[in-house]
Amino acid sequence: MIQITLSYKNREVIQFEDSLLAQIAENTRRLLCVLLEDIYDLVAKEKGRFRIYLDHHPKIEVEGFSKGLRDKIERTLRGESAYDC
Numbered sequence: 001m002i003q004i005t006l007s008y009k010n011r012e013v014i015q016f017e018d019s020l021l022a023q024i025a026e027n028t029r030r031l032l033c034v035l036l037e038d039i040y041d042l043v044a045k046e047k048g049r050f051r052i053y054l055d056h057h058p059k060i061e062v063e064g065f066s067k068g069l070r071d072k073i074e075r076t077l078r079g080e081s082a083y084d085c
Contacts, residue, residue: 002036003049004029012051028052039072039082 004025005012032050036043048064060077062070072082 002029002032002043004032005049005051006054007051008054036073036076039069039076042069043073
């Protein structure tokens with residue numbers, strides 16, 4: 001399962017009570033699933049999360065996954081092949 005945490009102006013949102021934030025989080029989760037399609041089976045087996053910063057300089061941090069899988073995820077998010085060494 002892909003767990004998403006959104007952060008904006010140093011405010012981290014995990015519980016999406018606001019319908020707009022819930023919608024953004026769900027759309028983000030869907031997009032990540034599509035981006036990580038080639039390695040999704042590996043991602044689903046491990047516990048980890050994606051922290052997405054929506055500030056002036058947006059970025060995605062990958063937390064909790066094993067080093068090897070985290071490297072594959074980061075390569076995929078950069079548009080590289082997950083299996084290139």
